[in-house]
Amino acid sequence: MRPRFTALKGVADVLPPETSLWRKIENAAAGVMGAYGYDEIIPPVIEQTGLFLRSIGDSSDIVAKEMYTFTDKGGRSVSLRPEGTASIVRAYVEHNLPVRPAPQKFFYFGPMFRYERPQKGRQRQFYQLGAECFGIADPGVDAEMITMLLTLLDRIGLKGLSLELNSIGCKECRPAFKERLKGFFGPHLNELCPDCQRRHEQNPLRILDCKVERCIEIRKNAPLISETLCQDCKDHFSGLLGYLDAMGAAYVLNPHMVRGLDYYTRTVFEVKGGAGLGAQNAVAAGGRYDLLVSEFGGPDTPAIGFAMGMERLAGLLQGEAAVPGPVLFIASMGKEAAVEALRMAARLRDGGTRVELGWGGSLKSQLRRADKINAGNVVIIGEEELMSGRFKWKDMRDGSSGEGGREDIFKQFSQAK
Ligand code: ATP
Ligand code: MG
Numbered sequence: 001m002r003p004r005f006t007a008l009k010g011v012a013d014v015l016p017p018e019t020s021l022w023r024k025i026e027n028a029a030a031g032v033m034g035a036y037g038y039d040e041i042i043p044p045v046i047e048q049t050g051l052f053l054r055s056i057g058d059s060s061d062i063v064a065k066e067m068y069t070f071t072d073k074g075g076r077s078v079s080l081r082p083e084g085t086a087s088i089v090r091a092y093v094e095h096n097l098p099v100r101p102a103p104q105k106f107f108y109f110g111p112m113f114r115y116e117r118p119q120k121g122r123q124r125q126f127y128q129l130g131a132e133c134f135g136i137a138d139p140g141v142d143a144e145m146i147t148m149l150l151t152l153l154d155r156i157g158l159k160g161l162s163l164e165l166n167s168i169g170c171k172e173c174r175p176a177f178k179e180r181l182k183g184f185f186g187p188h189l190n191e192l193c194p195d196c197q198r199r200h201e202q203n204p205l206r207i208l209d210c211k212v213e214r215c216i217e218i219r220k221n222a223p224l225i226s227e228t229l230c231q232d233c234k235d236h237f238s239g240l241l242g243y244l245d246a247m248g249a250a251y252v253l254n255p256h257m258v259r260g261l262d263y264y265t266r267t268v269f270e271v272k273g274g275a276g277l278g279a280q281n282a283v284a285a286g287g288r289y290d291l292l293v294s295e296f297g298g299p300d301t302p303a304i305g306f307a308m309g310m311e312r313l314a315g316l317l318q319g320e321a322a323v324p325g326p327v328l329f330i331a332s333m334g335k336e337a338a339v340e341a342l343r344m345a346a347r348l349r350d351g352g353t354r355v356e357l358g359w360g361g362s363l364k365s366q367l368r369r370a371d372k373i374n375a376g377n378v379v380i381i382g383e384e385e386l387m388s389g390r391f392k393w394k395d396m397r398d399g400s401s402g403e404g405g406r407e408d409i410f411k412q413f414s415q416a417k
Helices: 018-035 049-055 061-066 085-094 139-156 174-191 194-202 204-209 213-221 231-247 310-320 335-350 363-372 383-388 406-413
Strands: 046-048 068-071 077-080 104-113 125-134 161-167 265-273 282-288 303-309 328-332 355-358 377-381 391-395 401-404
Touching: 018 104, 018 125, 018 139, 018 310, 046 049, 046 085, 049 061, 049 077, 049 085, 085 104, 085 125, 085 303, 125 139, 125 310, 139 161, 139 231, 139 265, 139 282, 139 303, 139 310, 161 231, 174 194, 174 204, 174 213, 194 204, 204 213, 231 265, 265 303, 282 310, 303 310, 328 335, 328 363, 335 355, 335 377, 335 383, 335 406, 355 363, 363 377, 377 383, 391 406, 401 406
Parallel strands: 328 355, 328 377
Antiparallel strands: 046 077, 068 077, 104 125, 125 303, 161 265, 265 282, 282 303, 377 391, 391 401
């Protein structure tokens, strides 16, 4: 018996026509982000484990449960990246990018790895498209980034999404909030899930992010961080809202949102939407991380970023996935005609025209294939055409036809006009 391999659980092949949808999203993203001054950065997918422990935080679900961590042959603990920001901050510090004029703006695209329970909208390898902006604390930059994200989602063709916003304070005001939370959850400790009992000790903020029904119920009356923000954080947040109002951006304040990573400060946001996504309906998420660059040994550098989940974006657009049929299909009878077809196709393809050839088989079977793959036009090359150097073409959509020499074929179907 030969073995039959399948992909690992929770990882997926992305096949055509879905890949063309992905390409469309990537191109739209590169276009919009380019206009906002973002350039691509390509960090590695594997890093020292410590990088993620230090940034995402060991009280987060990602680090506590979801990391693909292993020891390499050199005895080092390495991890497949669960998200992009940590690597980009590392690269920013490692390559001394803080000396470049602020703001420094980057976008990235690539696979992330989290050992999660696979389900709709949740995979173990998934792709994120993200952006990071370093060096400016002004809430105008938060508004600019959010505007860019909304523009991008709109450009991709996604409608009916909602933007949720919150501020989770800074190192001045968050400790007091954590104490208040500890006090609030203390009497309910036994009713909380085991994870939240651990979180209560390590980082009570995480309890606000728990997905267990019982914990959600208990936290309904928990204190809100908005009640304990310091004046600077309040000003920053109201500054952001002022900019967004001025831009006419629609948002919903969500005072309960804390996000799943420890490095966030002040602004956090999520874009949710699309009934088609089921329970996992967040398509993009991000926030400020004003302390992370200095945490990694760089100079004090405010920063903000977001990441979008490609599978969830593509899921919302699924109906639109389509591979274009060839502009021209060249059927040929006999070896000499096949050579002619290949030459004709090469010239057109050179100019970017999508051309298919009807390799072998009867004319009838070649034409059947042309029909199946939705060819726009068909040319048939047989002995007569070879002799005369005149070719007939037929437009398969409207049934019209034409005739001409090689130059005419080229002119008729060349995309590189
Ligand atoms: P969730 O609450 O859905 O677990 P998260 O807070 O863990 O999301 P982030 O770390 O903020 O997600 O990642 C940003 C985006 O990446 C998400 O909004 C989502 O679109 C996508 N994403 C995150 N985890 C997965 C996954 N396991 N499979 C597919 N997409 C994912
Ligand atoms: Mg998650």
